[in-house]
Amino acid sequence: MEIKKVSIIGLGALGILFGHHLSKRMPKKDLRIIADKNRIQKYQTDGVYCNDERCDFNYISPEEACEPADLLIFTVKFNGLQDAIKAVKNHVGENTIIISALNGISSEGVIGDAYGTDKVLYCVAQGMDAVKVGNKLTYANMGMLVFGDREPGIISEKVKAVKAFFEKTEFAHEVLTDMKEKLWGKFMLNVGVNQTVAVYESNYGEIQKDGPARDMMIAAMREVAMLSEKEGITLTEDDITYWLDVLSKLSPEGKPSMAQDVEARRFSEVDLFAGTVLELGRKYDIPTPVNKELYDRITKIESEY
Incomplete structure (x- = not known):
């Protein structure tokens, strides 16, 4: 066709x-x-x-x-x-x-x-x-x-x-x-970058440099990688490195959708990101403390709109 x-x-x-x-x-x-x-x-x-x-x-x-x-x-x-x-x-x-x-x-x-x-x-x-x-x-x-x-x-x-x-x-x-693995990889990226940049009320430049924001982003991504194995998708450190390379090529002044939502005082997709991670963590009895912190911080920001 x-x-x-x-x-x-x-x-x-x-x-x-x-x-x-x-x-x-x-x-x-x-x-x-x-x-x-x-x-x-x-x-x-x-x-x-x-x-x-x-x-x-x-x-x-x-x-x-x-x-x-x-x-x-x-x-x-x-x-x-x-x-x-x-x-x-x-x-x-x-x-x-x-x-x-x-x-x-x-x-x-x-x-x-x-x-x-x-x-x-x-x-x-x-x-x-x-x-x-x-x-x-x-x-x-x-x-x-x-x-x-x-x-x-x-x-x-x-x-x-x-x-x-x-x-x-x-x-x-x-x-x-093998698109299922790709979907999970992009999900892992979004869980890290969308939520972290939103919490820091910053832009891609904030997570392209070493510091607490980048550390938080990578830690959130690693929680997704741990959960992926339980879902039959094994994301590794190589996958994290791949997505960090994708991020490195973006304009430092740009920002992901969740950061734009927070800036505009719109309700975000936090339930789709950290919410899903927390649900899967409970399902498989795997701790997800970084995503819990991100979820709490973003929902607190939204509660003050």
Whole structure:
């Protein structure tokens, strides 16, 4: 199959980043940004900007009838996933391929339960240093999407179709045949960097240098690595080193989504990160004191909004 029609739901940092890139390489009518009518009105009135350039998006409301998407991309926050699943109903057809750029290790399963696991590829977004303030996004590194099949060791026709589309649209990507390990690796990174930078109310530069913030981040990541073994995924120090190298290439002034949430006094995805770690720690009777401290500190910050 050839991917021609693409729909994106979620116009946060990743939605703007991906949408802006694709809008320059696709016919406008073939790239649909799904949003409710109130949001569409706001986007059209105030504009949406990417690196100071106004985005020229084709908006469509959930109620509007349309051809199903060949590729549907979820870029919402986890707490908005259920609403997003309902909103994309008209965009899902028999042959629609779905990828989720959400954080965590569970969105693919939730989407698969709604529309069929056969439609969903495993995906990880990495290497972005985008910062969104209001309706304006700035970034130095666009990063890439890493994706592959649910089952290890294969490259399906769906994966080949997405790969061909990304090549055609010059969208940075990588195909892997062991995506479950990659999902856990990205989860380990997010648990460390998102929460630590949020607690320190800083940026990537804070954890790129030696010091207490970097030490806390790595300790939180090691707790995830210990838990991964119990889940049949063995993350090692080599995996931690890999993700530290990814972090080292980001703009020091950039910051992860949770730090941006705390700065804007929005409720964060702490339950998705430390909350999941604490739950798994209880399940396997493994102490997770660093994530407990991070959870307590972030929820305290949020309680004072």
